[in-house]
Amino acid sequence: AQKITQTQPGMFVQEKEAVTLDCTYDTSDPSYGLFWYKQPSSGEMIFLIYQGSYDQQNATEGRYSLNFQKARKSANLVISASQLGDSAMYFCAKCLVFGNEKLTFGTGTRLTIIP
């Protein structure tokens, strides 16, 4: 079975600092995609960033970047210059690229930004 591991159940970070959220995964699939979603206390799941296993470069979206190390099977999310509004649960997820792209989620990291 696919397994996504997020080893940090909770993190506290000072405002304006950078933060790295860890994610590792099991896979024997040749092609797959990795996602990060943010879930604020309101409950909606907000897409942040996507990395394809075949992508040569690490994905970036504004203040979000993905440190993708394929050989290590890790896909850490880096948030630069953290803001109070970044406080939320963060989920790493994986899917296959072809066909059924159901997401397998990690257990999440609760990030709290301290003013």
Added chain:
Amino acid sequence: GAGVSQSPSNKVTEKGKDVELRCDPISGHTALYWYRQSLGQGLEFLIYFQGNSAPDKSGLPSDRFSAERTGGSVSTLTIQRTQQEDSAVYLCASSLNPQGLSDEQYFGPGTRLTVT
């Protein structure tokens, strides 16, 4: 444009009753997914629709759970004879799902189901 909508937003039901949860995906999205989020189990996949067919029902926890999708659009998740362990937030997501390219899934706000 309109995002994914789900109804009801909250549902409280008595153990043993049937419930129906509805999902309206983004117009034109061919792929639709149901997930469940609970404290004990985290976020779990339930079922995947491509158009009106469901090629993957592997996440449905028991035969009390069923889902259908009509007209390639609206989907209904039905839970029969609800049990307390069915209490969770049921999330629906949709995507364009062009073949061969992973596509962002857009999530609805969820339905919070409480079985008393």
